[in-house]
Amino acid sequence: MTKIETQAAGVSIQGLTLSFGNTHVLKGIDLEIKQGEFFAFLGPSGSGKSTLLRAIAGFGPTPGGKILIGGDEVAHLPPWKRNVGMVFQSYALWPHMTVRQNVSFGLEERKIATPEINNRVDAALDMVGLLDLADRRPSQLSGGQQQRIALARTIVIEPRVLLLDEPLSNLDANLRVQMRRDIRELQQKLKLTTIFVTHDQEEANTISDRMAVLDQGVIQQIGTPVELYDKPHNLFVANFLGTVNVLAGELHETGGETVFRTKGGTTIPFDKAGKDVRSIIFRPQNVRISDDPIASNGNNTAMSGRVIHMEFLGSIVRYAIDVSGETILVDDPHHKGNKVHQVGASVGLLVANDQVMALGI
Amino acid sequence: MAQPISSVQRGPATIGIIIALFLILFLALPVLKVIFVAFQDPATGEFTFINFVDFFNTSLFQESFFNSFYVAIMSVLVATLISVPLAYFTTRFNFSGALIIQTLGIIPLIMPPFVGAVAMQLLFGSNGSVNLLLDEWFGFTIPFMEGLNGVIFVESIHYFPFILINLSAALVNIDRSMEEAAQNLGSSGLRLFRRIVFPLAMPGYVAGAALVFIKVFDDLGTPLLLNVNNMLAPQAFLRITSIGISDPMGYVISVILVGFSLLSLYVSLLALKGKDYATTQKGGGGLMKRDLRFWEKIGCYSLVIFILMLVLSPHIGLFLLSFGTIWSYAVLPDAYTFDHYITVFSSASQYITNTLLYAGLAATFDVILGTAIAYVVLRTGIRGRKWLDYGATAALAVPGVVLGIGYLRLFHSVDVPLIDKPLASWWVIIVIALTIRRLPYALRSCMAALQQVSIMLEEAAENVGATKSRTVWRIVVPLMSGGILAGFVTSFATASVELSATIMLVATESDAPLAFGIYEYMQSASGRGPGAALGIIAVLFVGFGTYMSHRIIERSKRAREASVPVTEGATP
Numbered sequence: 001m002t003k004i005e006t007q008a009a010g011v012s013i014q015g016l017t018l019s020f021g022n023t024h025v026l027k028g029i030d031l032e033i034k035q036g037e038f039f040a041f042l043g044p045s046g047s048g049k050s051t052l053l054r055a056i057a058g059f060g061p062t063p064g065g066k067i068l069i070g071g072d073e074v075a076h077l078p079p080w081k082r083n084v085g086m087v088f089q090s091y092a093l094w095p096h097m098t099v100r101q102n103v104s105f106g107l108e109e110r111k112i113a114t115p116e117i118n119n120r121v122d123a124a125l126d127m128v129g130l131l132d133l134a135d136r137r138p139s140q141l142s143g144g145q146q147q148r149i150a151l152a153r154t155i156v157i158e159p160r161v162l163l164l165d166e167p168l169s170n171l172d173a174n175l176r177v178q179m180r181r182d183i184r185e186l187q188q189k190l191k192l193t194t195i196f197v198t199h200d201q202e203e204a205n206t207i208s209d210r211m212a213v214l215d216q217g218v219i220q221q222i223g224t225p226v227e228l229y230d231k232p233h234n235l236f237v238a239n240f241l242g243t244v245n246v247l248a249g250e251l252h253e254t255g256g257e258t259v260f261r262t263k264g265g266t267t268i269p270f271d272k273a274g275k276d277v278r279s280i281i282f283r284p285q286n287v288r289i290s291d292d293p294i295a296s297n298g299n300n301t302a303m304s305g306r307v308i309h310m311e312f313l314g315s316i317v318r319y320a321i322d323v324s325g326e327t328i329l330v331d332d333p334h335h336k337g338n339k340v341h342q343v344g345a346s347v348g349l350l351v352a353n354d355q356v357m358a359l360g361i
Numbered sequence: 362m363a364q365p366i367s368s369v370q371r372g373p374a375t376i377g378i379i380i381a382l383f384l385i386l387f388l389a390l391p392v393l394k395v396i397f398v399a400f401q402d403p404a405t406g407e408f409t410f411i412n413f414v415d416f417f418n419t420s421l422f423q424e425s426f427f428n429s430f431y432v433a434i435m436s437v438l439v440a441t442l443i444s445v446p447l448a449y450f451t452t453r454f455n456f457s458g459a460l461i462i463q464t465l466g467i468i469p470l471i472m473p474p475f476v477g478a479v480a481m482q483l484l485f486g487s488n489g490s491v492n493l494l495l496d497e498w499f500g501f502t503i504p505f506m507e508g509l510n511g512v513i514f515v516e517s518i519h520y521f522p523f524i525l526i527n528l529s530a531a532l533v534n535i536d537r538s539m540e541e542a543a544q545n546l547g548s549s550g551l552r553l554f555r556r557i558v559f560p561l562a563m564p565g566y567v568a569g570a571a572l573v574f575i576k577v578f579d580d581l582g583t584p585l586l587l588n589v590n591n592m593l594a595p596q597a598f599l600r601i602t603s604i605g606i607s608d609p610m611g612y613v614i615s616v617i618l619v620g621f622s623l624l625s626l627y628v629s630l631l632a633l634k635g636k637d638y639a640t641t642q643k644g645g646g647g648l649m650k651r652d653l654r655f656w657e658k659i660g661c662y663s664l665v666i667f668i669l670m671l672v673l674s675p676h677i678g679l680f681l682l683s684f685g686t687i688w689s690y691a692v693l694p695d696a697y698t699f700d701h702y703i704t705v706f707s708s709a710s711q712y713i714t715n716t717l718l719y720a721g722l723a724a725t726f727d728v729i730l731g732t733a734i735a736y737v738v739l740r741t742g743i744r745g746r747k748w749l750d751y752g753a754t755a756a757l758a759v760p761g762v763v764l765g766i767g768y769l770r771l772f773h774s775v776d777v778p779l780i781d782k783p784l785a786s787w788w789v790i791i792v793i794a795l796t797i798r799r800l801p802y803a804l805r806s807c808m809a810a811l812q813q814v815s816i817m818l819e820e821a822a823e824n825v826g827a828t829k830s831r832t833v834w835r836i837v838v839p840l841m842s843g844g845i846l847a848g849f850v851t852s853f854a855t856a857s858v859e860l861s862a863t864i865m866l867v868a869t870e871s872d873a874p875l876a877f878g879i880y881e882y883m884q885s886a887s888g889r890g891p892g893a894a895l896g897i898i899a900v901l902f903v904g905f906g907t908y909m910s911h912r913i914i915e916r917s918k919r920a921r922e923a924s925v926p927v928t929e930g931a932t933p
Contacts, residue, residue: 059820079823092821096839105835106825150821157825 002119004127008193009070009160010035011056016065018048018055025051026063027217033195033210035070038187040196040204042240043214052214053163053197057086069160080109085159089166091150093138099125099149100134106157124156125149127186144175151183155190162187162194168203180207201241205229213237235359238281245287245328248279260358264326268301269353277358284331286355289319289341293348303328303349307341317341321349370741372830377737377749380730384752388797391767392619392759398770399612412609421591422610426617428509429593433578435513437570440521443668444569447525450661452532455652461665466522466529468672471904473858473876474519475582476896477675479883481515482506482587483688484678490692511587516577518672523576524569531565532558567632571625578621579760581861582876586883593618597762598865606769615763622758676900682893689886701890705898711871712878712895716857716902719788719874723795724853728845730800731807735841736833739811740819750804757801761861764794768866786868794866795856802855803848810844811837843917847910854906858899875899 058079309320685694882892
C-alpha cells in the first residue's frame with residue numbers, strides 16, 4: 001500500500017503584522033517553529049491566534065513581515081501554492097461530495113494520475129481508520145468521523161505543515177480526549193510539523209511540544225508547557241495557564257535581609273536578585289492549610305486568615321482565605337477523612353518560599 | 362508585496378467590469394436617454410420643462426394621470442380587503458382552511474393579469490355570466506368591468522397575494538410573548554390589537570401594499586386588453602407606437618412612471634428599514650390561536666371559498682374560453698371544442714417556440730449574471746462591487762414600457778453587423794430586455810444561495826491546492842446549484858409571460874413570443890378562443906415553473922438541514 005510521506009518543514013515568522021482595516025490584529029509576531037514540532041498557539045478569543053494561523057495558510061488580508069516555510073518565503077503566495085494543510089474548526093467538508101471525493105480533491109487539483117490518487121486516498125483513510133466509510137456523504141457521519149475525514153483530506157496532499165484551527169471544539173468532552181491522542185499519534189507517525197490553535201490550556205499542555213501564548217496580537221511567551229506554567233513572564237501567562245495567587249507589594253530591606261511586603265502587610269523572605277519586583281505569584285497547590293497557625297521556617301512563610309469561601313471539587317478542596325484583606329486561594333488535596341474547613345473558620349497557611357515567583361508588573 | 366495577491370482578483374474584476382458595461386448599456390443608458398428626451402425641446406433639443414407643462418395642460422393626460430393613480434390606490438384597497446381577513450384567519454384561529462389560503466396566495470401569481478382580463482369580461486362584464494344570472498334572478502346588474510372598475514377588479518384579484526404574503530409573514534413573526542406581555546400589563550381586545558399587533562404587522566403590510574401599487578401603476582397589458590386607454594402606461598405605449606418615437610409625451614409619461622416606481626420602492630424600503638420585527642423566539646411562535654365556534658367556522662369558510670372562487674375565476678373563464686365555441690350573451694359557451702388548441706399548435710406554434718427560446722436564453726443569462734455578481738459582491742474585495750448589486754436591482758424600478766421605449770430610442774439607429782437590421786428590431790433585443798427585467802429576481806436567488814455556502818468550504822479547497830477559479834467551478838457552483846436552478850426557473854416562468862417591454866420591441870410577427878400572441882389574438886372576437894388556448898399554455902408554463910422552483914428550494918433546504926455541522930459557518 002502507498003504510504004503517506006510528508007516532507008515536514010520548519011516555519012519561521014518574522015515581524016508579522018496584520019490589520020483588518022484600522023484594527024491591528026497582529027502586532028509584530030516573531031516565531032520559530034522547528035521541523036516536526038507540535039506547536040500550539042494558545043490565547044483567548046480575539047488574541048489573534050486564528051488570524052496568525054490563517055495568515056500562514058494564506059487566508060485573510062495580506063500581512064506585513066515574513067513567513068518562511070522550509071526557508072521559502074510564502075507570504076506573497078496564494079493559498080493553493082503553499083502546500084500547508086489546514087483542518088478547519090467546523091471541518092468544512094464539502095457536502096456535495098462523498099468522503100472519497102472530498103479526500104481525493106486536492107490530489108485531483110495536483111493533476112496526479114488516477115491510480116495513484118486512489119492508492120493515496122486509501123492510505124489516508126486507512127490512517128484515520130475510516131476506509132470503510134469512503135462512499136458516505138459527510139452529512140451521514142458523526143462529528144468525530146467528520147473530523148477524521150477532514151484530517152485525511154489534509155494529510156493526503158502531504159503538506160509541509162499541518163495547521164489545526166481549534167479542531168476539537170466541536171466535539172464532546174470524551175471524544176475530545178480521544179481525538180487529542182489520535183492527532184498526536186498521527187503527528188508522531190508522520191513526523192509532521194503541526195500548529196494547533198486552541199483557547200484551552202489543558203489541550204495545549206497535553207498535545208504540544210512547545211507553545212506560544214498570544215494576547216492582543218502579541219506573543220506573550222514561548223516555551224514548553226512546563227516552562228510556561230512554572231516560569232510565566234507576566235501576569236497574563238500566569239493566569240491563562242492556571243489559577244494563581246497574585247499579591248501586589250514591594251521589596252523592603254530589613255536588617256540586611258530582603259523581604260517582599262504585600263499591600264496587606266504580609267512579608268515573605270525574598271532571596272532572588274531583586275530588580276523591579278511589583279508582585280509575587282504562587283499557585284494554590286503550593287499553600288498548605290491547617291487548623292492552627294503554623295510558624296514560619298527558613299523554607300516556608302506562615303500566614304493566618306479566615307475561610308471566606310470553600311468549594312469541594314473531589315480531588316481537592318479549594319479555599320479562598322482572607323489574609324489581612326488579601327484573598328489567597330488554596331488547593332488542599334483531599335483524602336478520605338480529611339478535615340474540611342468551613343467558611344468562617346480561622347486557619348493557618350504555609351507557603352513554600354521556593355514556589356514563589358516574582359513579576360515586574 | 363500586495364501585487365501578486367491582487368492578481369488573483371484580476372479575473373473577477375474583469376468580469377465585474379463586463380457586467381457593469383452590460384448594465385450601463387442596456388439599463389442605465391436607455392433609462393437616462395428616456396429621461397433626457399423628456400426634458401428636451403423636441404424642435405431645438407434644448408433643456409426645457411415645456412413637455413411636462415404640455416403634459417399637464419392636456420386634458421387626456423390629466424385624466425390618464427388621475428386614472429392611473431385612482432386605479433392603483435383602489436386596487437391596493439380592494440387587495441387589502443381581500444387579504445386582511447385571510448391573513449387574520451390563519452394567524453388568529455385554528456383554522457383548517459389554512460392550506461386553501463396558502464394556495465390562494467399562489468394561484469393568481471401564476472397568471473399575469475392581462476391573460477385573464479378578457480375571460481373576466483366574459484364572466485363579469487355587463488353581458489357576462491354573472492350579470493346575466495343576476496339580471497335573470499334579481500333584475501339588476503353590477504358594473505364590475507365598466508371602464509376603470511374592470512382594471513381595478515382584475516388587478517386586485519391578481520396582485521392581492523403580495524399583501525397577503527407580506528402581512529401573513531409579519532403576523533406569524535410576532536411572538537406570542539409580545540401579546541402576553543401586553544395582556545399581563547392589562548391590555549386586551551381591540552386596544553391590544555391597535556397598540557401591539559397592528560404596529561408590529563404594519564411594516565409587512567406597507568411593503569406589500571407598495572409593491573401592489575407599483576405593479577398596478579406600471580401595468581400595460583391589462584388596461585390595453587380591457588380597452589381602457591386613458592391611463593398612463595397605455596398612453597405611453599400608444600403615443601410611441603402610433604405617433605412615433607420622437608413624440609415627447611411617451612417620455613414624459615415614462616419619467617412619471619419611473620418616479621412613482623422609485624417612490625414606492627422607497628416607501629417599502631422605509632417601512633421595512635430598521636424594523637426587523639421578527640420577534641419570534643425559541644419555542645412559541647405566532648399569536649395566540651383559538652378554536653372557532655360553529656357559526657364562526659361557517660362564516661370563515663364561506664368567505665374563504667367566496668374569495669377562492671373570485672381568484673379562480675380568471676382561470677376558469679380562460680379555461681372555458683379556450684374550449685368554448687361561441688360564448689356571447691350566454692352564461693356558458695354554447696359548445697366545446699379542441700379547435701382552438703389545434704389552431705394554436707398548427708398556426709401559432711412559433712409563439713411557443715419563440716417564448717421557449719427567449720425565456721430560456723434570458724433565464725440562462727440571468728443566472729450566469731446573478732452568480733457572477735453574487736460572487737464578485739460577496740467574495741471579493743473589489744472596490745465599488747456593491748454597485749453591481751445596486752445596478753442590477755435598480756431594474757426593479759424600471760417599468761417594462763419605459764425600458765421598451767428606451768431601447769427603441771437608443772438602438773433604432775444602431776445597425777447590427779451582418780444581419781443589416783437595427784438592434785431595436787432584432788429579436789435578440791427582446792432577450793436582452795427580458796434578461797434585464799428578470800435579473801433582480803435571479804440575482805436575489807443566487808445571492809441567497811451563495812450566502813448559504815460557508816467561506817470555509819472554499820478556503821478548504823484553496824488550502825489543498827485549488828485555484829480561485831477551480832474552487833468556483835468545483836465547490837461554489839455545485840453548492841449553489843439549488844438556488845441557481847430556482848432562479849432559472851423563476852426567471853424563465855415570469856419571462857415567458859412578460860408583455861410590457863416585449864410589446865414595444867416585437868418588430869415582426871415571426872419574432873413574437875407567447876404574451877404578444879395572446880395580446881394579438883385577444884384583439885378580435887374570433888381570436889379569443891385561440892388566445893385563451895395560448896393563455897392556458899402560458900399558465901401551464903408558469904404554474905409548472907413555480908411548482909418546480911418551489912420543489913427545488915424545499916429540497917435544497919432539506920439537504921442543508923441534513924448537513925448542519927458543515928454549513929454552520931463560523932467566519933473568523
